[in-house]
Amino acid sequence: MSNSEVKQSVDVAIIGGGTAGLAAYRAAKEHTDSVLMIEAGPYGTTCARVGCMPSKLLIAAAENAHQYEKSAQFGVNLGKPQIDGHAVMQRVKSERDRFVGFVLESVEGIDAQHKLDGYAEFVTENQLSVKHSDGSSTQVEAKRIVIASGSRPAFPAPWAELGDRLLVNDDIFEWDTLPESIAVFGPGVIGLELGQALRRLGVKVLMFGVGGAVGPLTDPTLTDYANTTYAEEFYLDSDAKVELIERSENGVKLRYIDKQGATVETEVDYLVAATGRRPNTDKLGLDKLDIQLDERGVPVADHYTLQTSISHIFIAGDASNQIPLLHEAADQGKIAGDNAGRCKEVRAGLRRTPIAAVFSDPQIAMVGESYRDIEKRLGSCGCFEVGEVSFENQGRSRVMLVNKGIAHLYGEQGTGRFLGAEIIGPNAEHLAHLLAWAHQAKMTVSQMLDMPFYHPVIEEGVRTALRDLNAKLHLGPEMIDACMECGVGS
Numbered sequence: 340m341s342n343s344e345v346k347q348s349v350d351v352a353i354i355g356g357g358t359a360g361l362a363a364y365r366a367a368k369e370h371t372d373s374v375l376m377i378e379a380g381p382y383g384t385t386c387a388r389v390g391c392m393p394s395k396l397l398i399a400a401a402e403n404a405h406q407y408e409k410s411a412q413f414g415v416n417l418g419k420p421q422i423d424g425h426a427v428m429q430r431v432k433s434e435r436d437r438f439v440g441f442v443l444e445s446v447e448g449i450d451a452q453h454k455l456d457g458y459a460e461f462v463t464e465n466q467l468s469v470k471h472s473d474g475s476s477t478q479v480e481a482k483r484i485v486i487a488s489g490s491r492p493a494f495p496a497p498w499a500e501l502g503d504r505l506l507v508n509d510d511i512f513e514w515d516t517l518p519e520s521i522a523v524f525g526p527g528v529i530g531l532e533l534g535q536a537l538r539r540l541g542v543k544v545l546m547f548g549v550g551g552a553v554g555p556l557t558d559p560t561l562t563d564y565a566n567t568t569y570a571e572e573f574y575l576d577s578d579a580k581v582e583l584i585e586r587s588e589n590g591v592k593l594r595y596i597d598k599q600g601a602t603v604e605t606e607v608d609y610l611v612a613a614t615g616r617r618p619n620t621d622k623l624g625l626d627k628l629d630i631q632l633d634e635r636g637v638p639v640a641d642h643y644t645l646q647t648s649i650s651h652i653f654i655a656g657d658a659s660n661q662i663p664l665l666h667e668a669a670d671q672g673k674i675a676g677d678n679a680g681r682c683k684e685v686r687a688g689l690r691r692t693p694i695a696a697v698f699s700d701p702q703i704a705m706v707g708e709s710y711r712d713i714e715k716r717l718g719s720c721g722c723f724e725v726g727e728v729s730f731e732n733q734g735r736s737r738v739m740l741v742n743k744g745i746a747h748l749y750g751e752q753g754t755g756r757f758l759g760a761e762i763i764g765p766n767a768e769h770l771a772h773l774l775a776w777a778h779q780a781k782m783t784v785s786q787m788l789d790m791p792f793y794h795p796v797i798e799e800g801v802r803t804a805l806r807d808l809n810a811k812l813h814l815g816p817e818m819i820d821a822c823m824e825c826g827v828g829s
C-alpha cells in the first residue's frame with residue numbers, strides 16, 4: 340500500500356519531536372496508548388543539535404582561552420594561547436553528537452507505531468496531512484492535537500542574496516575550523532554568546548544591533564553598562580547605521596557609520612544573522628481553522644493550560660511564542676500533553692518563576708518580572724524600588740578578577756515583596772537561581788535577608804543589593820558605605 344493511501348486515527352497527535360514534543364508525548368501516554376508524534380526533520384532536538392549544548396561547548400573553549408590570557412594579571416605568565424580552530428570545532432561537534440546521541444536513544448525507545456516522519460499540516464480542526472520525503476502523504480485523524488513545532492532563525496529577506504556567506508547558528512556548529520572575521524547582526528542572546536565566544540577564539544568580530552538593546556536586558560542602567568562592557572572586547576554598536584550589505588568575491592562587504600560618525604567600509608568572511616527567531620506556525624495551515632492568533636500569527640493559548648481557542652488544540656515550546664527556553668519547552672510540553680491526553684477536562688500546570696541566563700562574560704540573568712514589566716505595572720504610582728550592587732568593588736569578585744557588573748533587584752513598596760531582578764555580572768547564572776527560588780517562594784526582601792550568606796562569596800553582592808532595596812522600601816536601616824561586620828568587600 341502506498342503512503343498516500345494511508346489513514347491513521349489517534350487520540351492525540353503531536354506536531355514536532357523536539358523538547359516540547361517529547362515531553363508532550365510522555366505526558367499524553369500516561370492517559371492513552373493512542374498517541375502519535377510527527378517529526379519533519381532530524382530527531383535530537385534544537386537544544387542538543389544547534390542550540391543550548393553546542394553553543395555552551397563553543398563558549399567553554401573561549402572561556403578557557405580567555406582565562407589563559409588573563410592569567411598574567413595574577414603573575415602567572417603563560418604567553419598568548421594558540422587556538423587550533425580544527426580542534427576547537429572537533430570537540431564542539433563530538434561532544435554535541437554525544438548529547439544528541441542521548442536524545443536519539445530515548446526516541447529509539449519509543450514504539451515505531453507512535454512515531455511518524457513527515458511534515459504535518461492542518462486540513463481541518465481534527466485532521467492533519469503529513470507529507471513524507473518520498474512525496475507521499477498520510478492523513479491523520481486526531482481527537483486532540485499538540486502543536487510543538489519549535490522556531491527557526493528569522494532575518495531580513497534581502498540577506499538571502501548573500502548565499503553561503505550568510506550564516507545562522509545551525510551553520511556555525513558545522514564548521515570544521517574557525518573563520519577570520521564575521522559580522523554579527525543582532526546583539527541579542529544568540530549574537531552575544533556566539534559573537535563573544537568567537538572573538539575570544541581569535542575571530543575578528545563586528546556586532547550591529549537596532550534600537551540599543553543588548554541581550555534580554557530591559558533596565559536602562561544595565562543596558563548602558565552592557566553596551567560599554569562588551570564593546571571593550573569587540574566592535575559593538577547596538578544602534579547601528581549600516582548603509583550597505585553586499586556579497587563580495589570572498590565574503591561580505593559592509594559600509595556603516597561608526598560610533599564616532601565616520602563612514603567605514605570593510606569586508607568580513609561571513610554575516611551571522613542572530614536577529615531573532617520566529618515560531619514555526621506560519622506553514623501549519625492554521626488559516627484553514629477558526630483559531631485565535633496573536634500579532635505574530637501564533638495561536639493564543641492559556642498560560643496555565645496551553646489550550647488554544649479551539650479546545651482540543653494545545654501549543655507548547657518555542658512554537659507558543661511565550662518564553663523560548665529549554666526548561667519552558669519541557670514544562671509547556673508536559674502541561675499540553677497531559678491536557679491532550681485527558682479526555683474531558685483540562686488542568687492548570689505549574690508555571691515557574693521566569694529565569695533566564697546568558698552565558699556571555701560577564702553573564703546576564705533575568706529573574707521574575709523584568710524592569711520593563713514592573714515599570715509598566717507599578718511605575719506611575721512609584722510603587723516599586725530598585726536595590727543595586729556594583730560588582731566592581733565586591734570582595735570575592737575582585738579576588739577572582741571577575742569584578743565587572745551590576746545587579747538591580749526590584750521590590751514592592753508596602754508589601755516588601757521581591758519582584759524580580761536583572762543582572763550583568765559574575766556567576767549571574769547561579770545568583771539568578773537563588774533569586775528565582777526566593778521569588779517563587781514569594782519571599783519578601785526582609786525574609787531573603789534573614790537567609791545565610793557565607794564569606795567571602797559573590798552572593799554577598801546580592802545581600803548588598805537586598806540591603807539597599809530594603810532601606811529604599813523603608814523596611815530596613817539606611818545603607819552605610821560598607822558593612823565591615825559582614826566581612827571586607829562583601
Ligand SMILES: Cc1cc2nc3c(=O)[nH]c(=O)nc-3n(C[C@H](O)[C@H](O)[C@H](O)COP(=O)(O)OP(=O)(O)OC[C@H]3O[C@@H](n4cnc5c(N)ncnc54)[C@H](O)[C@@H]3O)c2cc1C
Nearest residue numbers: 355357358359379380385390391459489656657663664665
Ligand atoms: C543557539 C541557541 C542557543 C540556545 N541556548 C539555550 C540555553 O542555553 N538555554 C535555554 O534554556 N534555551 C536555549 N535555547 C533555546 C532552546 O533551544 C529552545 O527554547 C528549545 O529547544 C525549544 O524546544 P521546542 O521543542 O519548542 O523546539 P524544537 O526542539 O526545535 O522542536 C520542534 C520540532 O518540530 C519539528 N517540526 C516543525 N514543524 C513541523 C511540522 N509541521 N511537522 C512535523 N514536525 C515539525 C522540527 O523539525 C523540530 O524537530 C537556545 C536556542 C538556540 C537557537
Ligand SMILES: NC(=O)c1ccc[n+]([C@@H]2O[C@H](COP(=O)([O-])OP(=O)(O)OC[C@H]3O[C@@H](n4cnc5c(N)ncnc54)[C@H](O)[C@@H]3O)[C@@H](O)[C@H]2O)c1
Nearest residue numbers: 524525526527528529530547548549614615616663696697
Ligand atoms: N542562554 C540562553 O538561554 C539562550 C541562548 C541562546 C538563545 N536563547 C533563546 O533563543 C531566543 C532567540 O535568540 P536571538 O538572539 O535570536 O533573539 P533575541 O530576540 O534575543 O535577539 C535578537 C536581536 O536582534 C536585534 N535585531 C533585530 N533585527 C535586527 C537587524 N535587522 N539588524 C541588527 N539587529 C537586529 C534585536 O534588536 C535583538 O537585539 C532567545 O530569546 C532565547 O530565549 C537562549
